Amino acid sequence: MSVKLLPQTALIHAPRKAPQLLNSIQPPVYRASTIIFNNTDALFNRHWTDDYDYSYGTHGTPTTYTLADQIAQIEGGLHSLLAPSGLSAINLVNSCLLAKGDEVWVADNIYGPNMEHLQYLQKQYAIQVKVYDPTNANTFRPSAKTKLLWLEAAGSVTLEFPDLVNLVKKAQHAGVITALDNTWGAGLAFNAFDFSEQHLSVDLTVHALTKYPSGGGDILMGSVVTRDKTLYHKLWQMHALQGVSVSGDDVAQVQRSLCSMRLRYQQQSQTTLELLPWLKQQPQFAQVLHPADTEGHGYQYWQEVCESGLSAGLVSVIFKSEYDLQAVRNFCDQLQLFKLGFSWGGPISLVMLYQLKHMRQLPHNHLEQGILVRFCIGLEQREDLQADLEQALSIL
Ligand SMILES: Cc1ncc(COP(=O)(O)O)c(C=O)c1O
Known part of the structure; x- marks a missing residue:
């Protein structure tokens, strides 16, 4: 159609079309509900x-x-x-x-x-x-x-x-x-x-x-x-x-x-593994849960399957039963770098607390009684995360 379009129509039928092969690093983004058929x-x-x-x-x-x-x-x-x-x-x-x-x-x-x-x-x-x-x-x-x-x-x-x-x-x-x-x-x-x-x-x-x-x-x-x-x-x-x-x-x-997922995953996995021995030494925790911990449940199965040695950025702790819900809430509220929120895999370390008795249907004798806290390790440096945990534990 070669007729001159009226202004509103011209706005919709813009003349410039994207080239078929534009060598950008990231591919172009297609947004579509309607896709036009040629005929x-x-x-x-x-x-x-x-x-x-x-x-x-x-x-x-x-x-x-x-x-x-x-x-x-x-x-x-x-x-x-x-x-x-x-x-x-x-x-x-x-x-x-x-x-x-x-x-x-x-x-x-x-x-x-x-x-x-x-x-x-x-x-x-x-x-x-x-x-x-x-x-x-x-x-x-x-x-x-x-x-x-x-x-x-x-x-x-x-x-x-x-x-x-x-x-x-x-x-x-x-x-x-x-x-x-x-x-x-x-x-x-x-x-x-x-x-x-x-x-x-x-x-x-x-x-x-x-x-x-x-x-x-x-x-x-x-x-x-x-x-x-x-x-x-x-x-x-x-x-x-x-x-x-x-x-x-x-x-x-x-x-x-x-593009950066493998690097982030490796880093978060490594920071978590580096925190593990320190977490296990803290007297407030009855149990530390991590699949790559030699004393952990399923360690041999993790080893059998995860030949890469990788183990994500999640680690949980169960507080000794003398720490009631309020004490564990105080600990979570005291953390500065670890933010209280659901999910994981992002740049910021997260913390969430759980009461296992409301979550499990079968007996779970391998787990200690007590409030569970899950840490999702982000991309911060291990020393800063450890210092944050240390200062939050010190108020208990
Ligand atoms: C193991 C696991 N699977 C699935 C999901 C659900 O993912 P989404 O938050 O995208 O719905 C989550 C979210 O926390 C998860 O932890």
């Missing part, structure tokens, strides 16, 4: 279940597909889907793979909102939720109805590293799909799709990209990764049906941070 042939020939179909924003854009591929590659998978949060990725898996009458097994230390979502499904759709002890693979007893096994390594808050080898072998033997919440390992501490000498693999991973991939404490995102094309298409379909989509701008932020 009706293109409209009628689209295949929305194709890996790289561009027909509507919820299905994906070059921006979202690129990050999905990067996450799959980091984790050792082949196919990946993005979701607006880690929890939304978990919910996608649960709602896609479970149907009325099915049984799902979860570790007692599974990420709390995952358990809550499953309990909701149990009430609404007669799905049976069974809980196993993360320190004992024998407590996972699949039946003919079992469809899904949730794994988390290390587990949430108490950080026990499970016997992944035996849990996955048992699940495979029973024809049960294995889903690993891979947020702690982030695809760096171990390869969930090829771990152990026997080259075992989980069927799918979920990753809260909110943590290490984002790295800023400011973006929410999640992913599901698999190597299994059939499983991927099933998840893809649910993903499309539920309208699960992420913002191109948020994806670009994660992509920018991804």
Whole structure:
């Protein structure tokens, strides 16, 4: 059309188009709900279940597909889907793979909102939720109805590293799909799709990209990764049906941070390991929980799987029972560098307190009684973090 456009129309149909190949370091950001088809042939020939179909924003854009591929590659998978949060990725898996009458097994230390979502499904759709002890693979007893096994390594808050080898072998033997919440390992501490000498693999991973991939404490995102094309298409379909989509701008932020993720993860892992011996010496703590601690629960399983020696930036302590809730609250309030807040993997160290008696369903005799405090180590220097902990402990 060569007619001169009226001002409002000209504003919308801007003449300058981006070149096809502009060699910038970061890829351009595509924001899309509508994607314009060149002609009706293109409209009628689209295949929305194709890996790289561009027909509507919820299905994906070059921006979202690129990050999905990067996450799959980091984790050792082949196919990946993005979701607006880690929890939304978990919910996608649960709602896609479970149907009325099915049984799902979860570790007692599974990420709390995952358990809550499953309990909701149990009430609404007669799905049976069974809980196993993360320190004992024998407590996972699949039946003919079992469809899904949730794994988390290390587990949430108490950080026990499970016997992944035996849990996955048992699940495979029973024809049960294995889903690993891979947020702690982030695809760096171990390869969930090829771990152990026997080259075992989980069927799918979920990753809260909110943590290490984002790295800023400011973006929410999640992913599901698999190597299994059939499983991927099933998840893809649910993903499309539920309208699960992420913002191109948020994806670009994660992509920018991804380049430094390994360095940040290594640093946070190392700072945490350096703090560990000091934490273990403090008389106020009855127990220090960390999967790479030789006295910790699941140390041998961590060693078996995490050949990299990496162990993320989380460590928990249980205060001696003489310190009541108020005392532990005072400790948390006294901290200056550690900020009180949920989540982890960001630049600022965080602290959160938990009362285990309200969180666990099975006996947990390996854990001392007392208020638990979880520290998420950020990118500050170890000496400053230790000094902050020291001054907060001194008021007790
Ligand atoms: C182990 C684990 N999985 C999943 C999530 C959920 O991630 P998001 O906060 O992005 O929903 C969290 C969040 O704390 C987590 O700790």
